[in-house]
Amino acid sequence: MNPSAELTDNGGAKPRALPLLSFGKSGFADKFFQKLTAFFAFLILFLAFLTALTLWQASAPTFHKMGWNFLTSSDWDPINGIFGSVPFVYGTIVSSMVALFIAVPFGLGISLFLTELAPMKMRDPVAFLVEILAAIPSVVYGLWGIFLLAPFMRVHVDPVLEALGGALRLPFFKGPSTGLSLFTAGVILSIMILPTITAISREVFEAVPNTYRESARALGATSWETILLSVLKPSRVGLLGAIMLALGRALGETMAVTMVIGNTPQVSINLLAPAHSMASVIANEFSEAVSDLHISALAEIGLLLMVITLVLNIVAHLLVWATAAKFQK
Amino acid sequence: MIDELAEKDKKKEKKKVENQEHRGEARKIEVAHHENEGEQHSLKMKAEGVCAWFGTKQALYDVNMAIYEKDVTAIIGPSGCGKSTLIRCFNRMHETVPGSRFAGDIFLEKDSIFDPRMDPVVVRRRVGMVFQKPTPFPTLSIYDNVAIGLRLNGMRDKKVLDEVVEKSLRKAALWEEVKDSLQKAGGALSGGQQQRLCIARALAIELEVLLMDEPCSALDPISTTKIEELIHELRQNYTIIIVTHNMQQAARVSQRTAFMLNGKLIEYDATEKMFTNPENKLTEDYITGRFG
Numbered sequence: 001m002n003p004s005a006e007l008t009d010n011g012g013a014k015p016r017a018l019p020l021l022s023f024g025k026s027g028f029a030d031k032f033f034q035k036l037t038a039f040f041a042f043l044i045l046f047l048a049f050l051t052a053l054t055l056w057q058a059s060a061p062t063f064h065k066m067g068w069n070f071l072t073s074s075d076w077d078p079i080n081g082i083f084g085s086v087p088f089v090y091g092t093i094v095s096s097m098v099a100l101f102i103a104v105p106f107g108l109g110i111s112l113f114l115t116e117l118a119p120m121k122m123r124d125p126v127a128f129l130v131e132i133l134a135a136i137p138s139v140v141y142g143l144w145g146i147f148l149l150a151p152f153m154r155v156h157v158d159p160v161l162e163a164l165g166g167a168l169r170l171p172f173f174k175g176p177s178t179g180l181s182l183f184t185a186g187v188i189l190s191i192m193i194l195p196t197i198t199a200i201s202r203e204v205f206e207a208v209p210n211t212y213r214e215s216a217r218a219l220g221a222t223s224w225e226t227i228l229l230s231v232l233k234p235s236r237v238g239l240l241g242a243i244m245l246a247l248g249r250a251l252g253e254t255m256a257v258t259m260v261i262g263n264t265p266q267v268s269i270n271l272l273a274p275a276h277s278m279a280s281v282i283a284n285e286f287s288e289a290v291s292d293l294h295i296s297a298l299a300e301i302g303l304l305l306m307v308i309t310l311v312l313n314i315v316a317h318l319l320v321w322a323t324a325a326k327f328q329k
Numbered sequence: 330m331i332d333e334l335a336e337k338d339k340k341k342e343k344k345k346v347e348n349q350e351h352r353g354e355a356r357k358i359e360v361a362h363h364e365n366e367g368e369q370h371s372l373k374m375k376a377e378g379v380c381a382w383f384g385t386k387q388a389l390y391d392v393n394m395a396i397y398e399k400d401v402t403a404i405i406g407p408s409g410c411g412k413s414t415l416i417r418c419f420n421r422m423h424e425t426v427p428g429s430r431f432a433g434d435i436f437l438e439k440d441s442i443f444d445p446r447m448d449p450v451v452v453r454r455r456v457g458m459v460f461q462k463p464t465p466f467p468t469l470s471i472y473d474n475v476a477i478g479l480r481l482n483g484m485r486d487k488k489v490l491d492e493v494v495e496k497s498l499r500k501a502a503l504w505e506e507v508k509d510s511l512q513k514a515g516g517a518l519s520g521g522q523q524q525r526l527c528i529a530r531a532l533a534i535e536l537e538v539l540l541m542d543e544p545c546s547a548l549d550p551i552s553t554t555k556i557e558e559l560i561h562e563l564r565q566n567y568t569i570i571i572v573t574h575n576m577q578q579a580a581r582v583s584q585r586t587a588f589m590l591n592g593k594l595i596e597y598d599a600t601e602k603m604f605t606n607p608e609n610k611l612t613e614d615y616i617t618g619r620f621g
Contacts, residue, residue, distance in 0.1 A: 119427075120427050120428065209464075211460055211462055211464040212464060212466065212467075213425075214422065214425070214458075214460060214464070215458075215460060215464040215466070215527070215530075216466075217422060217425055217453065218420065218422060218453055218457060218458035218460075218531070219453065219454075219457070219477065219478045219481060219530065219531070219534065220450045220451070220452075220453040220454035220478065220481060220482070220534065221450070221481050222450055222481075225481050229466060229477065229481075230466065233466070233468045233469075234466070234467050234468050236468070
């Protein structure tokens with residue numbers, strides 16, 4: 001709306017200065033506010049698009065040289081200018097999966113305890129302590145990982161896993177282990193995503209109406225049956241969301257993983273072997289990359305990481321929507 | 330001990346019936362006549378000196394009450410009088426509220442349900458409950474909602490389950506409406522149907538006493554009528570305790586009525602007597618609408 005229109009519509013009185021944000025009948029302020037917020041919203045999309053575009057442009061040289069081989073090759077040889085992303089994608093995904101495998105049961109256990117079983121006085125303090133884990137900077141986790149977790153894994157945990165793997169003829173755990181491995185990275189990631197899973201699933205559980213618990217109780221359900229029937233089952237969708245958010249965090253985590261994963265670009269089914277991740281290789285090699293091609297390859301890794309995270313999040317949201325829609329029918 | 334009390338109550342009941350013959354005609358609320366009026370049932374449950382607390386707040390003060398088999402016992406009273414708390418003591422649901430405390434004793438036939446050897450899970454399987462808001466499990470189908478009680482008891486036989494589901498839904502007067510959509514989600518039914526589904530769910534386990542905590546307060550008048558008709562049907566086989574804030578409903582469905590105020594049981598007698606010739610002034614005031 002034209003602001004001057006309001007000025008003339010003043011009953012012939014002396015024109016007064018228009019306030020910057022007029023809340024008069026013109027609705028100018030409303031419209032302005034709507035446009036402003038829309039601008040903010042689209043700014044985010046625009047920035048994401050710009051990031052992708054920049055990465056796309058920066059990765060053009062590698063794409064030109066390697067083509068789709070970049071996605072299928074396992075060789076990473078900056079000296080000879082050969083770049084394949086498979087070891088990094090593999091390391092990122094596998095370490096994140098290990099993290100989920102460990103953190104999901106722990107996180108759900110913690111939040112079930114806190115919402116269903118713990119004494120009232122204990123609930124909030126413990127929840128606070130778990131959630132404060134999220135506030136620790138990841139480089140601190142990394143330091144802790146190098147100085148404490150990795151040696152501990154090498155001496156105490158990995159030999160047990162090796163023995164187990166040998167006994168069950170599993171290819172996942174083979175020695176000798178240095179403590180710097182996919183598995184150690186997964187363990188440290190699991191600690192880092194634990195607060196996410198706990199906090200969100202706790203909210204999901206608390207959102208379950210108490211009447212469900214009471215009905216289960218009144219049917220003669222035991223504590224465990226009550227939880228299963230009236231808490232876990234109705235909150236499947238929300239839990240999926242919690243897990244996906246945690247996975248998103250694990251996929252993008254850089255520092256802590258870099259410090260314990262061993263930084264060796266290889267694809268091995270052995271979880272005790274050192275590996276590499278997408279975020280780690282960018283952080284490690286970017287400052288040392290001298291050739292344009294190398295920098296370009298790192299940019300393409302970045303683009304790939306962005307795409308993978310994006311696709312995963314989209315799939316997660318679709319899953320959540322689909323399941324939620326199913327419930328409403 | 331219980332038998333003694335039952336004996337006493339029997340005498341009282343006889344006297345009451347005599348009294349009723351001499352009573353004045355002015356009826357305040359129409360009370361339904363029941364075919365077995367005057368017939369005395371055996372004692373099913375008995376509350377003795379029941380006190381209950383939430384934290385430091387006492388909700389029940391020394392409630393003594395006898396529940397007779399195959400009777401509908403209504404508990405009425407204004408909001409916050411402790412009627413819901415009392416009914417929740419009858420199947421030990423009260424203790425599931427954090428910070429709650431209980432004193433006194435409640436018997437189910439000969440057994441104290443608060444006996445340390447008595448498992449609350451077992452108590453709740455014999456004394457079932459229907460809540461104010463219909464609470465079918467949202468993720469389960471209609472069939473599973475009814476079968477869940479049996480499944481919790483370890484029943485896996487599909488034939489038995491099918492049979493019990495149909496029987497329970499029939500008993501809850503819901504079978505005809507849902508028999509073609511048993512696999513639909515329980516939450517897809519209307520409010521009244523959901524409440525009958527909850528009743529069917531409670532009936533599917535071999536329960537003896539059905540507790541109903543304001544089962545109609547969230548329902549429309551037609552659904553309410555259906556539930557009330559259902560209560561009449563169910564009385565053939567079950568003992569029912571119903572909490573209601575609707576006095577007409579209490580008068581329509583029950584044989585005995587208890588009036589509670591501020592956590593105390595003020596008066597407990599045959600429904601007809603309660604609504605026509607109450608002994609306590611407070612009861613009369615409440616029933617005639619002077620407060621509450």
